[in-house]
Ligand SMILES: [Zn+2]
């Protein structure tokens with residue numbers, strides 16, 4: 001089994017202190033992973049963007065730490081290649097345009113060293129330059145900044161004008177719908193920019209924006225325009241062949257579903273043959289209420305989710321030290337089985353991929369990138385940036401190294417799961 005997203009105390013201040021990247025790798029081997037992705041955070045480039053635990057550091061320190069991480073990750077990749085396929089990646093940040101500009105340069109520079117970043121976990125942790133997952137207080141301050149009278153103090157991300165007249169309270173959300181709507185639009189727009197400019201190999205925690213409001217479905221009728229942007233972002237990733245991580249990290253944050261939540265992942269729209277049709281104010285379409293742990297409303301005509309768009313799912317633990325390697329992975333398995341997910345993907349090293357096996361049917365061989373083969377048959381949902389793939393030269397390096405590969409057989413029956421639950425009990 002596999003995971004595509006992890007951190008270590010050695011290179012990340014908010015991961016378990018006193019533990020090394022090698023400790024994480026040894027824990028991954030012990031847990032029975034055959035593929036394990038290392039994805040330390042990219043450096044941040046402004047002193048103001050450093051977290052409180054990084055108070056004694058400078059942006060230059062972060063850059064040096066990241067360079068040291070790459071060296072160590074490749075050393076471990078080679079050292080343990082006989083027992084586990086370690087993928088050397090990074091996790092993005094997008095706070096200001098500076099981060100994306102620097103990321104493009106970093107990916108290109110590392111490619112030229114020959115031992116660079118093999119894949120990218122594309123994540124957004126900030127909205128309007130404020131951290132949304134560091135603490136609930138930070139998140140509240142962020143959403144509150146969208147609660148002005150006009151709601152337009154963020155000129156680059158104005159809320160849709162019709163949000164101002166919505167007053168219906170949202171479930172378990174301590175902010176007016178207009179503020180939450182504007183906040184979610186800003187998050188999804190930042191994610192869209194990241195997706196279109198970088199083409200991340202894996203989309204990290206797609207719906208981190210509702211970390212502290214997990215019971216709010218993104219297709220709630222009081223969030224006008226939000227679901228359309230969810231759909232837009234999903235289709236953009238599908239068009240270039242990216243993977244969506246399904247992450248177990250949400251469980252340790254108190255969720256009862258993985259990231260992404262069930263309506264974003266949605267496989268089954270109708271739990272019964274005769275769904276109850278709702279007509280809600282402010283929403284033009286009839287809706288069905290899905291029978292889940294919490295109510296999820298879907299337009300009857302709704303097909304705008306990852307599975308319906310044939311998005312490819314992969315697994316992640318987003319561990320922050322050896323103790324959280326594979327943590328809640330059995331809950332993640334249960335979540336996906338309940339969602340009827342039958343197909344999983346993972347990143348395979350091209351030296352071990354034949355390119356002609358059945359499990360790789362329709363996918364890339366060493367001469368054809370997966371994204372190219374998908375893009376050849378899929379219509380890009382949005383051509384928002386006008387950038388050609390020549391403007392993402394790092395993708396050539398990444399695709400030479402790793403190829404998305406479909407799990408062969410019934411993933412939920414992999415012996416990994418039995419062994420893992422025995423080890424964890
Ligand atoms: Zn993250």
Ligand SMILES: [Zn+2]
Nearest residue numbers: 005007091318
């Ligand atoms: Zn992470």
